[in-house]
Amino acid sequence: MKKLFREFFKGVIKENPTFVLALGLCPTLAVSTSVVNAVGMGAAATFVLMGSNAMVAMIKNNIPAKIRIPCFIVVIATFVTIVEMVLKAYTPGLNRALGIYVPLIAVNCIVLGRAEAYASKNTLMNSLFDGLGMGAGFTLALTLISSIREYFGSGKIFGYALSHKFEPVSIFGMPSGALLVIGILLILFNRLKGRKS
Amino acid sequence: MKNKLTVNISPHLHNNESVSKIMWIVGISLIPAGAAGVIIFGLNALTVMILGILSALVTEWLMQLLAKRRITILDGSAFLTGLLLAYNLPPGVPLWLPAAGSFFAIAIGKQVFGGLGQNIFNPALVGRVFLMASWPKYMTTFTKPLNFDAVTSATPLAVLRESGVIENISYLDLFLGRRGGCIGEVCILALVAGALFLFWKGYISWHIPVTYTAVFAAFVYAFGGDGLFRGDWFFHILTGGLILGAFFMATDYVTSPLTRKGQVIFGAGCGILTAVIRLWGGYPEGVSYAILMMNAATPIIDRFTRNRIYGTMIPVNRK
Amino acid sequence: MVKLREHKKETENKAIEKLAAPAKVYIPLSQHIGKPCEPLVKAGDYVHLGQKIAAAQANVYSPIHSSVSGKVAGIQDWPHPVLGRCRAIVIENDGLDKLPGSQACRPSEEINSLGPDKVRDAVLEAGIVGMGGASFPSHIKLNPPKPVDTLIVNGAECEPYLTGDYRLMVERTEEILKGIELIAKCLGVKNVIIGIEDNKPEAIEIFSRKSQVTGPMAMVCFPTGKAASYKIKVLKSQYPQGGEKQLILNVLGKEVPSGKLPFEIGVVVHNVSTVFAIYEAVYCGKPLYERVVTVAGSCVSNPGNFLARIGTPFKDLIDPRGLKEEPAKIIVGGPMMGIAQFDDKTPVIKSTTGILLYSKKEALLNEELACIRCGACVRECPAFLMPTLISLASKKGLWPQAKVYGASDCIECGICSYVCPSNIRLVQHIKRAKLEVAR
Incomplete structure (x- = not known):
């Protein structure tokens, strides 16, 4: 159990996909304009990560090494399709907001990266928790970035306008603003990590 | 021997130039343009400048404190960044705008890269572009000049972009700054005076500013009119921030190439990019974007314009 | 290339003054590029003035001679102006300047009939090295592995403060011209060019006059009437000319x-002081045991040019001049390439062109700041390098990068540090890179 927790927390802090591995930056730039989008994207990615990690861990011994990447992609695409259908059915608004980035989870480097680097070498439970941890880390990072961007970019938080008067800094609503925020957070993150080690 | 002797490696002479001396002299050369701005737009322009400078100094101090670097706010570089940023703002902006711009310019444009000498982009222009992207409303609202018969409150370039025709404004008015525009860019006379002072002091050379202006003028002349070689290049030189940019921003040591050859390429690139943005781009003005883009190209220009080392690839006869 | 403040006014009109030999001389065993010498004498021996006291078994070396007559007190470790410390022969001066036998001057008929080999031997025996500072044994430069066609006589003396070469050019013009003739004959060259900076009009004038011409760049005849193409080239005064x-x-x-070395393109360069020493060695059989040293700097009340014995401790040179204030820095050589000393007991050696005494204010070191990429070093570098890039690579330990930027082509002239507004010790960083690249 302890080991599983370690697998989980590894993805949140030590190997945070956004701040440490710097994977999956395209969706990060695109959907982190508002917290709602970010959490939706994070949840979808977490589901796909867990599903694909578990599936890959189960079938890893039956996949020929030479065609493992296409196999992973097929597995991932399956879960992405499930997510997309669920989103379309139950949260059409969020689906519209995320747009093309939902199907694009299929090519998100985090998902394929974990399948290749972790799930294909580890047991089912470990992989499941690795996927959960990575997903949680991704969601956390997205939430952090998007709350900053939403607050500065539009003067709102979780879609609610703030009461005090505030001139929104529109650059935070643009992808360049996302890069800035990620950059600054990376500085802080590395600073904190550097202090620890 | 009573004294202990100082022992260090040669040379034991120095020409007594220093970074802060260069920075402050560039600052002095900018005084006429600022004075003209205040005369043309009123005391509000002065407030904008002061706030820009103050914010730049405070940010520099804070960032150096945070990064545990040596505090060098008196070396004049932060002062210059704040001043140049203020020169690139319309005179009527809300007063928090120059402060925010200077903060961004110093914090993100300069200190994040490691401080003076390490920044890739001209900090003042980084600040300006940040303001343009963040609060375009304020950055494109120009007030009327105070003491002259103002023809319009929009800049001549904005009028050109909106209506497609050059408004009826005399070259003399443009030269003296009787037009809408940013604080430091309107009075060409004052800018040229400051630039001449810098040339005389030897702190800038002709390579960047002259190539910049000449290539820009040639390009506008060729493609800027209705038909080839019918563009009003003189109007384009006198309007917008071209002179300010070419002589004071593009010549920034840190962000321009090291060699003369590289500087000519840099200037030419700035000229073409500015002309392209002005003639066909989405903005009426392109100086800051052009310079920033060439800043980004500086490392690669440096790489391909390295000096030929003495005694290598020898030409037959150099004389 | 940069025009420096020259500081030459204070000494350039002072005639060379012969200095009394000190009570003790300390003659280092290594005063040249190449193998250090081994002593030929031991403590207690009596040596004559100009007696050979040290030599080596090697191709690249230069023997060393006693600069006084007296008893050898011992051989001991002693401060050395270039190497820091070095073994030195200590001789107690008896004040008699006794010569070994008769130091006879060669008659001029004999000089004219001397073959190149004989000249070379005389130069080697006299222990002559490049006296402009490099101290490369001169006899080797008289025997280049490839035939050369041009001899350049270096009378530029571009370092500030130093005027020793200038004084020699003015006072000993004929001797130098005879020396040039010797070398030209020895090398078999057709072109002889004397390069003099335009801040020495008197030297230019006197050379032109003595060789029966007026104005620079004229074809003249040797004093002996032998035809050879020989010019005076007036150079702009700029460092490092x-x-x-x-x-x-x-x-x-x-x-x-x-x-490569200059002979690859058929050129040999000799300094005027070296030329004069060669004249003395061949005409008078006088080994190199004394040389002209400029003593200057803001601390000296009475600066000038002095003919000092090799091995004279700086103290004996400085003290009689009178000090305005206690020096905070002693530099051997010019201010641009000279070496700061940690001791005033260090002796004069064959390559000591000058001794500069700096006051506390001048010795002050400014703090090194970040490079602002102003490009001054790139513009002024006489080797056309990009010093700031080499220094940056050096600071980061990127030796391959430093090599690509041409660290090994640096001549260490010091111009880059001189012009740097950030006070970066570029020369220091580049020297470091040079060592690492050579490794």
Whole structure:
């Protein structure tokens, strides 16, 4: 159990996909304009990560090494399709907001990266928790970035306008603003990590 | 021997130039343009400048404190960044705008890269572009000049972009700054005076500013009119921030190439990019974007314009 | 290339003054590029003035002679102006300047009939090295592995403060011309060019006059009437005009290939002081045991040019001059390439062109700041390098990068540090890179 927790927390802090591995930056730039989008994207990615990690861990011994990447992609695409259908059915608004980035989870480097680097070498439970941890880390990072961007970019938080008067800094609503925020957070993150080690 | 002797490696002479001396002299050369701005737009322009400078100094101090670097706010570089940023703002902006711009310019444009000498982009222009992207409303609202018969409150370039025709404004008015525009860019006379002072002091050379202006003028002349070689290049030189940019921003040591050859390429690139943005781009003005883009190209220009080392690839006869 | 403040006014009109030999001389065993010498004498021996006291078994070396007559007190470790410390022969001066037998001057008929080999031997025996500072044994430069066609005599003396070469040119013009003739004959060259900076009009004038011409760049005859094409080239006063490679470029418009010596392009360069020493060695049989040293700097009340014995401790040179204030820095050589000393007991050696005494204010070191990429070093570098990039690579330990930027082509003239507004010790960083690249 302890080991599983370690697998989980590894993805949140030590190997945070956004701040440490710097994977999956395209969706990060695109959907982190508002917290709602970010959490939706994070949840979808977490589901796909867990599903694909578990599936890959189960079938890893039956996949020929030479065609493992296409196999992973097929597995991932399956879960992405499930997510997309669920989103379309139950949260059409969020689906519209995320747009093309939902199907694009299929090519998100985090998902394929974990399948290749972790799930294909580890047991089912470990992989499941690795996927959960990575997903949680991704969601956390997205939430952090998007709350900053939403607050500065539009003067709102979780879609609610703030009461005090505030001139929104529109650059935070643009992808360049996302890069800035990620950059600054990376500085802080590395600073904190550097202090620890 | 009573004294202990100082022992260090040669040379034991120095020409007594220093970074802060260069920075402050560039600052002095900018005084006429600022004075003209205040005369043309009123005391509000002065407030904008002061706030820009103050914010730049405070940010520099804070960032150096945070990064545990040596505090060098008196070396004049932060002062210059704040001043140049203020020169690139319309005179009527809300007063928090120059402060925010200077903060961004110093914090993100300069200190994040490691401080003076390490920044890739001209900090003042980084600040300006940040303001343009963040609060375009304020950055494109120009007030009327105070003491002259103002023809319009929009800049001549904005009028050109909106209506497609050059408004009826005399070259003399443009030269003296009787037009809408940013604080430091309107009075060409004052800018040229400051630039001449810098040339005389030897702190800038002709390579960047002259190539910049000449290539820009040639390009506008060729493609800027209705038909080839019918563009009003003189109007384009006198309007917008071209002179300010070419002589004071593009010549920034840190962000321009090291060699003369590289500087000519840099200037030419700035000229073409500015002309392209002005003639066909989405903005009426392109100086800051052009310079920033060439800043980004500086490392690669440096790489391909390295000096030929003495005694290598020898030409037959150099004389 | 940069025009420096020259500081030459204080000494340039002071005639060379012969200095009394000190009570004790300390003669280092290594005063040249090449193998250090081994002593030929031991403690207690009596040596004559000009007696050979140290030599080595090697091709590249130069023997060392006693600069006084007296008893050898011992051989001991002693401060050395270039190497820091070095073994030195200590001789107690008996004040008699006794010569070994008769130091007879060769009659001029004999000089004219001397073959190149004889001249070379005389130069080797006299222990003559490049006296402009490099201290490369001169007899080797008289015997280049390839035939050469041009001899350049270096009278540029571009370092500030130093005026020793200038005084020699003015006071000993004929001797120098005779020395030039000797060398030209020895090398078999057709072109002889004397390069003099335009801040020495008197030297230019006197050379032109003595060789029966007026104005620079004229074809003249040797004093003996032998025809040879021989010019005076007036050079702009700028530093480092006297650097061998820069001199060749500015006189001939040719560059010495990177990593090669000047003879590769058929050129040999000799300093005027060396030329004078060669004259003395061949005509008078006098070994190199004394040389002209400029003593100057803001601390000296009575600066000047002095003919000092090799091995004279600086203290004996400085003290009689009178000090305005206690020096905070002692520099041997010029201010641009000279070496700061940690001791005033260090002796004069064959390559000591000058001794500069700096006050506390001048010795002050400014703090090194970040490079602002102003490009001054890139513009002024006489080797056309990009010093700031090499220094940056050096600071980060990127030796391959430093090599690509041409660290090994640096001549260490110091211009880059001189012009740097950030006070970066570029020369220091580049020297470091040079060592690492050579490794």
